[in-house]
Amino acid sequence: MGAEEMSAVLAEQIGRADRPRCRVHRDAELQAWHGLLASIEGDEWQRRTVCDEWDVADIAGHLIGQAEDVNRPLSFPRRYRKAKRVYPDVPRIDAHMMIQADEHRGTPPAELRTGFDRTWAKATQKISKNPELMRRMSMTFNGYRMNLGYIHDILLARDLWMHRDDVSQALGRPFDAGPYAEELVAQVMYDVIDGPFWGERPAVEVELTGPGGGTYQLGRGEPVGRAAVDAVAYMRTLSGRDDAPVVTGDPVATEAVASCRMPF
Numbered sequence: 001m002g003a004e005e006m007s008a009v010l011a012e013q014i015g016r017a018d019r020p021r022c023r024v025h026r027d028a029e030l031q032a033w034h035g036l037l038a039s040i041e042g043d044e045w046q047r048r049t050v051c052d053e054w055d056v057a058d059i060a061g062h063l064i065g066q067a068e069d070v071n072r073p074l075s076f077p078r079r080y081r082k083a084k085r086v087y088p089d090v091p092r093i094d095a096h097m098m099i100q101a102d103e104h105r106g107t108p109p110a111e112l113r114t115g116f117d118r119t120w121a122k123a124t125q126k127i128s129k130n131p132e133l134m135r136r137m138s139m140t141f142n143g144y145r146m147n148l149g150y151i152h153d154i155l156l157a158r159d160l161w162m163h164r165d166d167v168s169q170a171l172g173r174p175f176d177a178g179p180y181a182e183e184l185v186a187q188v189m190y191d192v193i194d195g196p197f198w199g200e201r202p203a204v205e206v207e208l209t210g211p212g213g214g215t216y217q218l219g220r221g222e223p224v225g226r227a228a229v230d231a232v233a234y235m236r237t238l239s240g241r242d243d244a245p246v247v248t249g250d251p252v253a254t255e256a257v258a259s260c261r262m263p264f
Contacts, residue, residue, distance in 0.1 A: 022152075051241075059163050061102075068123075069100075224250075
């Protein structure tokens with residue numbers, strides 16, 4: 001095995017980013033979103049995105065809703081109940097996010113900008129101060145059980161990052177993955193192998209290229225092949241946004257890498 005192949009990081013050994021580091025990730029994304037929202041003009045708010053039924057303004061509304069659910073203890077259960085009633089045929093957590101967007105649809109752009117900054121400034125502070133007992137509370141979404149600390153620390157920063165890419169694509173702008181892209185992507189790769197998502201796929205090495213890139217081993221045992229794919233593009237694929245990623249390498253490895261999906 002060559003020196004390049006030996007450099008692969010075992011995804012299962014990455015470990016979870018700690019709470020202070022997650023705050024750094026989250027706040028960097030909030031700063032990036034502040035600049036992005038300030039730059040959107042006119043009918044750009046109505047540009048359709050890769051997220052079904054959502055335009056750019058809807059994504060901003062959904063993200064404001066995420067922060068509101070952190071800030072107001074009754075917001076999440078109220079929307080969760082409403083989601084079942086309004087969208088009975090949609091997976092419950094997805095329906096909940098649709099309610100978030102629905103409740104902010106039609107908000108003027110200036111209010112979206114100020115609302116985003118205001119609610120997230122409060123939310124990121126609240127997340128950092130939540131007591132450990134609250135963080136250990138767990139819930140099940142679409143069959144996956146997770147605790148509140150993981151949702152707040154890992155999933156919210158990931159959601160902010162991935163939706164920023166969605167908006168950049170909709171606007172036809174290049175996506176700036178940011179200074180912590182490699183760390184955010186590493187947490188995704190850890191989740192791929194730590195959860196049930198890789199399943200019975202064979203062990204492979206995958207080189208993620210471009211911003212956020214790195215080389216990882218997914219699966220346990222001796223790798224049966226090696227694949228390469230753009231890091232941001234692969235996050236789109238894992239999250240179900242793009243089912244036709246450009247993956248090169250050994251066929252057994254490219255099939256394993258291209259076929260994996262996980263909730264974001």
